[in-house]
Amino acid sequence: MLRRVLLVVLVSGGLARAESLGVREVVERAVRQNPALASAAADIGIAAGAVRAAAGLDDFILDAGAQWTNSRSATVAGSPQQTPAADDVQLNLGVTKPLPSGGSIGISASGEWKRTEFLSGIDNPVSSTSVTYVPSVSLNFSHPLLAGAGRRVARAAQARAEAQKDVATLAQIQTATAVVRDVVSAYWEVVFAAADWEIEKAAAASARDQLERTEANIRVGKLPPSASAEVKVTIALREEAALVSERVLLDRALDLRELAGMDIGADPSITPTDALEVVTHTPSIAAALSGARERNPDLLVAKAREVASIVEVDAADTRPTLNFSVSGGPSAVSDDAGDALSQMGKFKTYNLLASLTFRDALGRDAARGALQSARAGVDKAKVSTSQVQRQVDASVARVVAALSEAAQRVAVMEPAIAQANLDLDGERARFEVGRATNFDVLRRQQELTDTQLRLARAKTDYLQAEAALAALTGDILDRFGVSVFGTKGPTPAP
Numbered sequence: 001m002l003r004r005v006l007l008v009v010l011v012s013g014g015l016a017r018a019e020s021l022g023v024r025e026v027v028e029r030a031v032r033q034n035p036a037l038a039s040a041a042a043d044i045g046i047a048a049g050a051v052r053a054a055a056g057l058d059d060f061i062l063d064a065g066a067q068w069t070n071s072r073s074a075t076v077a078g079s080p081q082q083t084p085a086a087d088d089v090q091l092n093l094g095v096t097k098p099l100p101s102g103g104s105i106g107i108s109a110s111g112e113w114k115r116t117e118f119l120s121g122i123d124n125p126v127s128s129t130s131v132t133y134v135p136s137v138s139l140n141f142s143h144p145l146l147a148g149a150g151r152r153v154a155r156a157a158q159a160r161a162e163a164q165k166d167v168a169t170l171a172q173i174q175t176a177t178a179v180v181r182d183v184v185s186a187y188w189e190v191v192f193a194a195a196d197w198e199i200e201k202a203a204a205a206s207a208r209d210q211l212e213r214t215e216a217n218i219r220v221g222k223l224p225p226s227a228s229a230e231v232k233v234t235i236a237l238r239e240e241a242a243l244v245s246e247r248v249l250l251d252r253a254l255d256l257r258e259l260a261g262m263d264i265g266a267d268p269s270i271t272p273t274d275a276l277e278v279v280t281h282t283p284s285i286a287a288a289l290s291g292a293r294e295r296n297p298d299l300l301v302a303k304a305r306e307v308a309s310i311v312e313v314d315a316a317d318t319r320p321t322l323n324f325s326v327s328g329g330p331s332a333v334s335d336d337a338g339d340a341l342s343q344m345g346k347f348k349t350y351n352l353l354a355s356l357t358f359r360d361a362l363g364r365d366a367a368r369g370a371l372q373s374a375r376a377g378v379d380k381a382k383v384s385t386s387q388v389q390r391q392v393d394a395s396v397a398r399v400v401a402a403l404s405e406a407a408q409r410v411a412v413m414e415p416a417i418a419q420a421n422l423d424l425d426g427e428r429a430r431f432e433v434g435r436a437t438n439f440d441v442l443r444r445q446q447e448l449t450d451t452q453l454r455l456a457r458a459k460t461d462y463l464q465a466e467a468a469l470a471a472l473t474g475d476i477l478d479r480f481g482v483s484v485f486g487t488k489g490p491t492p493a494p
Helices: 002-013 023-033 035-058 156-219 227-260 285-295 297-315 337-346 365-432 438-472
Strands: 019-021 061-072 081-098 104-120 126-144 270-272 321-331 349-359
Touching: 019 023, 023 035, 023 156, 023 227, 035 156, 126 337, 156 227, 156 270, 156 297, 156 365, 156 438, 227 270, 227 438, 285 297, 285 365, 285 438, 297 365, 321 337, 365 438
Parallel strands: 019 270
Antiparallel strands: 061 081, 081 104, 104 126, 126 321, 321 349
């Protein structure tokens, strides 16, 4: 009796206030609140920032500067030539455009204004002033001819950043897939725990009904008083099983809340609104393998990392350095600004500079070592991709087998429920006419309970296997309407 009262208290004070949730609602909360997904989204933001930073390699570069020098000095007796005062103003402005192939081209302009005071002579020094305008314009071009030449090498940072962004994007999809799969599986465990609790409560109620029948027969003298003992023991055991089932239901609800990032609150219980309803269908292993090889998130991440490793090989450059540069343009010198500009237009004065520089590290161990490491990295990435491929294939085969088994179990157990109910009704009828004992009736009740639990477990296993297969084939996010930051996949590796 104490256990019965305790069960009533738990039911009225527990799940009566429980939060009612469907599987899609839980998935939505998990996607919104799961910390692993939030971290993955931050990784994409970091990678996107790196892509933008690498794009800066193609930005125009503006250089500007100004300098003013003012100097004054005391005269020295006996010195024949002195400059007691000098002013110098220099201005420069230039624009450079980096070239994707590794070089750069630009134009720069500069101007200088000088004013100098001279003092000449010893006995009767003569003062004079010189003003000079020095403008110039220069067109500049430089480019590597060996090491550093070519977009593949010169813009390796951009390719590296894009590859890492692809990895981060696919890693977020990978994380989202795992989160949704685990949350869906945990939700069905809650549904099964709730079904188990209901079945155990129904079993206890069925035993209490048998006790009433037994006590009625005892009152009319058809059974001895001891006949109720066996039933009372069974009632106690089944009520205890119901209490354990309720505790398991609470544990499964807590597991689900933890996975989905949901708050615990005053009452952590969950009342699932989705039932264990399945329409069994087992896909062929060939179709499942085909889908997994195209869209499995783990495999896509591995392939993206393989592409990222190939970028490092492209970036490695073992050639010696040979750089060419040329610059030139008009300049002028005059004591009049207008005349200086006129000289510039007539190209009376100009400067032209061309250079070719070569540099090579004998042996090139650093460059060749970097290339060797990059190639080894590609080999390692390919091995990792192959390993992931085998793991995915094996997982698909296992899950398809589990899905098929669960479907067959459902097909076997569903008609058995009707048979178990029919057996129980027949046993009860025989009990009423004295042709069966309490043991026979209680056994039939337990058979019905076991059949119901086995069917519920089979349906739960089917739904969990279905979610696992959808995760392996990359379909689970679409199935539950989950959208993540991006979906761009990597360029297939050669």
